[in-house]
Each structure stands twice: as C-alpha cells, then as structure tokens.
Amino acid sequence: MASLSRTGEDSSASASASEPQCINWSVEKVAEWIESLGFKEYKGCILSNAVSGRRLIWVDASTLPRMGITNWKHIQFISCKVRELLAVEEPYWNKSITLPYRCEMGTFLEKKSFTGQRSQKLKFTARTS
Template identity: 50%
Template sequence: MAATEASTIVEDLKDERIPNAMYWTVDQVAEWIEELGFPHYKSCFTTNMIDGRKLIRIEASAFPRVGITDFEHIKIIAKSIRDLLTVEEPDWTRSISVPPRSNLGMYLELKSARGKQIDTTTLVQFEQQHSDPKWRPPLANHCLILPHN
C-alpha cells in the first residue's frame, strides 16, 4: 500500500461520516457475516475476496453467484450491508420524487472501485472537487426532444 493511500485511509477514518467497514479486510467482512448469524457464508465472502470496498457494490442479485441462495438470507444480508455502510436504497427502488443521492453515497460508490486516483481521494477532497456531485439522469436524447422542421 502506497504512503498516499495509507494517509487517505487515515484521513477517511478520522471523518465520522465514513463507515469504518469501508476499509475492512476480507477476513473482517467474514467475521462480520459470522456475527450477523451466518457463519456458514464466511467462505462465500473469503473465496470471492469480498472486502469492505466490494461490499459497497455487491447487489443482492449477485449473492447466488457467490453461494448465498436462500432468499430470506439474501434480504437480511443486503439490508445489513446497506445499514453497515450507510448506503442508500438501491437505485431501482428510488422514486423520481426522492431527492438526489447524498454526497457520502456518491463517495462510497466512487471508493468501491480501485485505482491510484480513487485510492488517494478522501471525502473532503471529493466534496471540494465536486461542488454538486448529485446523480442526474443522462440526457441521451437531449438533441432529439423537439422535432426538426
């Protein structure tokens, strides 16, 4: 781990808005799933190398591929992950009347990926660089709204 990445983690963990679980190792995630009451799924998480950052992106629909097939367990684990990481409800359940996503949600989504720039970005830097990082739907048809005469 590079020194700048380590200092980024330290800065993030000083920020009380950032859930500590985001930086959990694979073993810490496995311990958490055991404490949640599902010790038989520890190997599902360790075999698939799911650490705290991967927890952010894992969707309930992916659980059968990692070995979790009981629907009730999937619902409990998915909800527990969202609660643990303070991640908002999945996009497909969001109404258009719901306010845009939070800065923290957008940051956690960014940090779920890997890369030098992402690994060295803190929440404070993210907020400074993105004055309004709220999600907006793409306007793929913005030039086709009005018919051409």
C-alpha cells in the same frame, strides 16, 4: 449535501470521520462480520469471492446469489445490514429518473471500491448548504 474530493494525502492515511470505517476492512474481516451476523455458512462465500470492505457497496440482493448465497430471507437480511454498515439508503426504484441514482455516500463508495492511486485519494467530505 456531500462532495467527493481528491487530496494529496498519504494513501495510507485512515479514512475521514464521515467515511464508514468498514471500507478499510480486509476480506477476512468482512468474512468475520458475516459470521457475526449469524451466517457462519457464508464465510467461505465471502472469502472465495474476495469481498473486501471496499467491495461491500456492490453486495446486494442481485449479487449475493452469484456469490453462493441463495436463501431469500438471508439475502434480504444481509443486504439490509450492508446498507446499514455503509450508511447508504435503500434503493428506491420508483423515483424520478431526474434524481441521482444513489445517495452521495453510495456514489462515493462506488468510486472508492476500485483500486489504484486515484480511488485511494478520494475522500468524502460533507458540505453545508
């Protein structure tokens, strides 16, 4: 299990060890990462849509076409690599509605994707059961 907590730490402090380091990436760094995956042609899509590391949680098969990435095989591959990078599970659309929508890391990253002091202070910490 994991929990979300707000701490009074300096907002410039680095992410905790359990948070993916990519959430601190700039738009340029995300574009370089896309290029390193072999998709040089999509670097401009990332730059023009201002996808920073904090915004990667929103990059999936439904948002990539709106960003200009329309090749289905590329969408599948990039979506998979984003999930791996963020350490979030693949969405399971057949599960019970009583279960949480996302894994705890996914929920944390969604909250962390916003700007401002509140989201900057959010820290992901693992809890033991």
